[in-house]
Amino acid sequence: MSCHQHKNFDFLENHGDYIIALVAQPNAGKTTLFNTLTGARGYVANWPGKTVEIFSGTVIHHGKKLTIIDLPGIQSLHTSSQEETLTKECILENKFDAIILLINAESLYRSLYFILQILELTNKVVIAINKFDVIERRGFHINIAALEAKLGVPIVTISALKKIGIGPLMDRIMDLLEKKNEKAEKFKIDYGSLEEYIEYTQKFTNDRGLAIRALEGDDYILETLNEKGRNEVRRIRKEIEEKYGFRPEELIAMTRYKIIEELTQNAIVKVNVAGKNLEEKIDKIMLNNWIIGLIISLGIILSTLFIAFTINTGFPLNIIFEELGLTELANIIETYNLGGIISMIFSTLSTLTQNILEDANIPTWFIDLTTNGIIAGVGAVLSFLPLIFMVNVVMALIEDSGFMARMAIIFNKITRIVGLTGKSFFPVGISIACNVPGILATRILEDDKERFRVIVSLPLIICQARLIVMIFLLSAFFTSPLAQTGTTLLLYTLSFSLFLLASKIVTKTALKGQEQELILELPPYHIPSLRVISWISWERSKSYIIKAGKIIFPASIIIWTIMHIGPNGYTPNPNTAFGYIIGNFIIKAFNPIGINSWEIGLALLTGILAKEIVIETLAISFATENPLEAVKALHLTIPQALSLLTFIMLYTPCIATIATIYSETKSLKFVLLNLLLQLSIAYILSYIIAYIAMLIL
Amino acid sequence: MKSLDEIEVGRKVRIVKILGGYGLVRRLVSLGLTIGVELFIINNQGPIIIKLGDSNIAIGKGIARKVLVEEII
Numbered sequence: 001m002s003c004h005q006h007k008n009f010d011f012l013e014n015h016g017d018y019i020i021a022l023v024a025q026p027n028a029g030k031t032t033l034f035n036t037l038t039g040a041r042g043y044v045a046n047w048p049g050k051t052v053e054i055f056s057g058t059v060i061h062h063g064k065k066l067t068i069i070d071l072p073g074i075q076s077l078h079t080s081s082q083e084e085t086l087t088k089e090c091i092l093e094n095k096f097d098a099i100i101l102l103i104n105a106e107s108l109y110r111s112l113y114f115i116l117q118i119l120e121l122t123n124k125v126v127i128a129i130n131k132f133d134v135i136e137r138r139g140f141h142i143n144i145a146a147l148e149a150k151l152g153v154p155i156v157t158i159s160a161l162k163k164i165g166i167g168p169l170m171d172r173i174m175d176l177l178e179k180k181n182e183k184a185e186k187f188k189i190d191y192g193s194l195e196e197y198i199e200y201t202q203k204f205t206n207d208r209g210l211a212i213r214a215l216e217g218d219d220y221i222l223e224t225l226n227e228k229g230r231n232e233v234r235r236i237r238k239e240i241e242e243k244y245g246f247r248p249e250e251l252i253a254m255t256r257y258k259i260i261e262e263l264t265q266n267a268i269v270k271v272n273v274a275g276k277n278l279e280e281k282i283d284k285i286m287l288n289n290w291i292i293g294l295i296i297s298l299g300i301i302l303s304t305l306f307i308a309f310t311i312n313t314g315f316p317l318n319i320i321f322e323e324l325g326l327t328e329l330a331n332i333i334e335t336y337n338l339g340g341i342i343s344m345i346f347s348t349l350s351t352l353t354q355n356i357l358e359d360a361n362i363p364t365w366f367i368d369l370t371t372n373g374i375i376a377g378v379g380a381v382l383s384f385l386p387l388i389f390m391v392n393v394v395m396a397l398i399e400d401s402g403f404m405a406r407m408a409i410i411f412n413k414i415t416r417i418v419g420l421t422g423k424s425f426f427p428v429g430i431s432i433a434c435n436v437p438g439i440l441a442t443r444i445l446e447d448d449k450e451r452f453r454v455i456v457s458l459p460l461i462i463c464q465a466r467l468i469v470m471i472f473l474l475s476a477f478f479t480s481p482l483a484q485t486g487t488t489l490l491l492y493t494l495s496f497s498l499f500l501l502a503s504k505i506v507t508k509t510a511l512k513g514q515e516q517e518l519i520l521e522l523p524p525y526h527i528p529s530l531r532v533i534s535w536i537s538w539e540r541s542k543s544y545i546i547k548a549g550k551i552i553f554p555a556s557i558i559i560w561t562i563m564h565i566g567p568n569g570y571t572p573n574p575n576t577a578f579g580y581i582i583g584n585f586i587i588k589a590f591n592p593i594g595i596n597s598w599e600i601g602l603a604l605l606t607g608i609l610a611k612e613i614v615i616e617t618l619a620i621s622f623a624t625e626n627p628l629e630a631v632k633a634l635h636l637t638i639p640q641a642l643s644l645l646t647f648i649m650l651y652t653p654c655i656a657t658i659a660t661i662y663s664e665t666k667s668l669k670f671v672l673l674n675l676l677l678q679l680s681i682a683y684i685l686s687y688i689i690a691y692i693a694m695l696i697l
Numbered sequence: 698m699k700s701l702d703e704i705e706v707g708r709k710v711r712i713v714k715i716l717g718g719y720g721l722v723r724r725l726v727s728l729g730l731t732i733g734v735e736l737f738i739i740n741n742q743g744p745i746i747i748k749l750g751d752s753n754i755a756i757g758k759g760i761a762r763k764v765l766v767e768e769i770i
Contacts, residue, residue: 162728287746288742409746412744412757518756519728520754520755521752521754522753
């Protein structure tokens with residue numbers, strides 16, 4: 001008796017909303033996963049008509065009750081034993097709402113054949129790769145995104161034993177059940193010259209996957225065909241063998257293995273792991289003396305950030321070259337960096353569009369919106385990309401080489417004071433470049449409470465965009481390099497101290513809970529693999545474009561509207577636009593210390609879009625091409641300038657960061673907490689600094 | 698019986714007792730640290746670093762204080 005006669009699984013009492021089959025090869029860790037999923041509350045049911053015992057258990061996930069059926073382990077779909085046949089029949093009958101296909105990472109190559117066999121039959125599959133951590137420790141890396149793209153089904157890496165990845169696995173299954181990412185197409189292999197036979201057989205089986213199995217000579221499928229179909233399939237099987245000298249099942253297997261060869265070549269990398277001796281030597285240097293370890297760690301972080309910064313914007317290498325008198329070299333770096341190239345492309349595109357639209361007699365406001373609103377907005381999203389990509393590359397290097405875990409131990413001594421584990425240094429380091437990947441990097445923190453504490457305070461770290469604004473304003477306010485450098489160091493010290501302070505405050509108030517203690521495994525050192533680095537950094541950068549793009553783009557249109565639409569409709573002059581009114585309103589907050597310019601008020605608002613825009617807005621408001629002139633036209637006193645600078649460095653994070661806080665915490669409460677925290681810190685400090693400066697100067 | 702943070706570098710110990718709730722025990726077990734397991738102390742500056750089979754694990758001092766061990770060598 002096969003399983004289709006019991007397709008409703010009536011013998012299972014109260015099976016809930018969905019029935020999920022757990023399918024695995026032997027030794028993949030199926031029982032462990034089953035126990036982890038169901039909390040070992042499974043019970044034995046006798047499969048009707050069979051002497052095979054199967055386990056079933058239930059899981060409640062997001063309010064839905066799922067019954068998990070533990071099918072007997074099965075090596076492949078070419079099987080003979082009664083238990084294995086049961087599993088195979090159930091898969092062939094396709095009677096489950098979804099299948100968890102559990103694979104042992106240690107034998108991925110072997111398992112891929114099994115995966116392909118099943119995917120040809122059904123796409124209601126989530127693949128779980130177990131013991132992922134074990135093979136990573138041995139230096140293997142699997143490019144999950146590439147495998148997913150090739151196979152067309154979700155893949156989750158888990159450790160059934162350590163209970164890692166179980167949540168994401170259940171989420172993927174729910175997505176599949178709720179048809180959130182429905183893909184009509186089943187996985188398809190091109191069998192070349194066998195294709196015409198498959199097509200012909202499909203007339204009898206009504207399904208490509210079943211047709212392939214029939215051609216392979218699967219008795220179970222052949223039995224389900226009518227007399228004519230059965231005879232026809234037997235006839236063409238003979239025909240194929242005579243024509244090609246191989247039996248159809250051999251030809252099919254060869255094709256599948258060729259696909260597997262390609263898949264593993266493109267998606268699996270083995271790196272050489274440093275020997276134990278070398279590892280001990282490096283660890284002795286890194287971990288025996290805390291000060292030396294700290295210096296090395298800071299050196300690694302700062303030098304890698306320096307390289308990332310320079311490739312992206314030329315800064316700070318251009319300034320160093322200029323100080324050395326190598327003006328030409330400085331100019332080259334300033335122009336031909338990634339950020340510069342992207343902005344060149346967009347300004348060309350903008351001019352080109354403007355010319356075309358002007359020739360076509362389109363209204364001025366529309367041309368303005370397209371070029372200065374939309375194209376500039378897309379440009380803003382993309383201009384962030386090189387930096388975020390570079391930072392991700394740099395951090396992936398530190399992570400993949402094994403240095404990150406050691407640095408976490410070293411920084412633990414500092415972060416412990418405010419109740420954070422040393423791992424939190426990692427998001428902080430990334431945030432120096434950009435807060436968005438910094439917030440994404442908090443995912444490495446095990447404890448959710450700790451993670452949210454870090455996320456809420458993290459945007460107090462001054463990012464590169466703010467550094468650019470800082471350098472720019474400093475060069476306008478001060479002429480002495482000493483004053484410039486001094487203020488820069490002061491602001492960074494302030495920024496890090498405030499991060500630690502804010503973490504301590506939220507730990508004691510809004511996000512109370514046990515302070516976490518460090519416990520982590522030290523992976524072996526190894527030379528980072530270029531491919532692994534590119535996978536990690538591309539995946540992280542891609543998530544930035546998608547998330548931030550959705551917000552930065554519409555926000556830039558809104559900003560354009562504020563700057564160009566006034567009570568009397570479209571105006572090219574911000575003086576008569578709503579921006580004037582809004583700017584005037586905002587700057588009232590700074591009237592007590594004598595800052596009155598509406599331009600600054602407006603710049604603070606647009607700065608929320610992206611911090612660099614502060615400078616740009618000032619330039620547009622004063623209708624000048626040279627932003628330096630605009631800042632000088634503000635006629636700020638030194639206390640006012642310092643106060644304003646402090647505020648710009650610390651007030652609400654940019655919109656991309658705000659969006660990322662929301663998408664990572666899924667909580668409006670944390671977004672508001674962050675905004676409140678930063679606005680009040682920035683506002684209070686800007687007043688304190690103004691008054692102290694007035695007293696001293 | 699001593700706690701893990703009191704052991705000198707280079708000694709081999711066996712875990713005898715873990716003073717902690719279910720959460721801590723689970724975290725330790727997931728890294729292979731459970732009663733009866735034998736391990737070496739590699740470093741005790743800052744977090745305690747132990748060698749367990751093939752892997753090195755860093756454990757914060759607070760947790761180390763809750764792991765009671767007996768010295769073997």
